[in-house]
Amino acid sequence: MVRRPLGNHHHGPDTLLVTSDTKQTDPVTAQTEELRELITGARFVLFDFDGPICRLFAGYSAEEIARELVEWLERQGLLWLLTAEERVHPDPQVVLLAVNQRHPGSDLVAELEEMLTQQELRAVPTAQPTAYADPLIRTWTALGARLAVTTNNSARTVAAYLAGRGTAECFAPHVYGRTHELHQQKPDPYHLNRALQAMGAAAGAALMIGDAPSDLRAAEQAGVPFLGYARDEYKEKLLRDAGAAVIVRSLEAVLRVLRGRA
Secondary structure, eight states, X not given: OOOOOOOXXXXXXXXXXXXXXXXXXXXXXXXXXXXXXXXXXXXXXXXOSBTTTEETTTTSOHHHHHHHHHHHHHHTTOGGGSOHHHHTXXXXXXXXXXXXXXXXXXXXXXXXXXXXXXXXXXXXXXXXXXXXXXXXXXXXXXXXXXXXXXXXEEHHHHHHHHHHHTXXXXXXXXXXXXXXXXXXXXXXXXXXXXXXXXXXXXXXXXXXXXXXXXXXXXXXXXXXXXXXXXXXXXXXXXXXXHTOSEEESSTHHHHHHHTTXX
């Protein structure tokens, strides 16, 4: 694997793309070719939301939201539903899934899910767009690809964010997000299969772009090729350890291929 320091200077795709089997002697050709194969075969593109499209909690702490959910459970006398580890976990989704595991499909779960949705909606105005995501979305749409969002976040949150960025029409109506049926969350392929079915897409003609091992697992189960997006080395390592073959550290590499400049 070859990686060069990222900076503001002009750089080719070899600075942005990392693959598991690239030979150091010929990084640009091999890396770009793998990426080009994934992209040119994709007529339907399924985006995860928080990561590839934006950082939802860039200006609003996910850890604080998780703490608020835990405190609410405590006020209801239901703190016993969580393990000691879950009570301090920084991911609010973990709290929600833990309660659902013990009381699946209950009114309690529905109430917690709505609380989390409201918190996500509050985070939308301070969400940070992922670099190159908006032009990538518009370019892919202009080239005739059909796009969908398949996410463990609320579909209402996604819709609010996309509307604010002016990219909602690029995805409409294909936004598939969290429901009260939490067992359908990724790594389950439920949302991906819904998107494929609604768009009349064969799995092999689609591409999933995600930043987490759960995205990769869902894509594998749905039979959809996968492109990993990792904004930092930690995310890259998680994807690499999960078995992701092609990972980009910037969506600019994808945009370059689409624009025929790679």
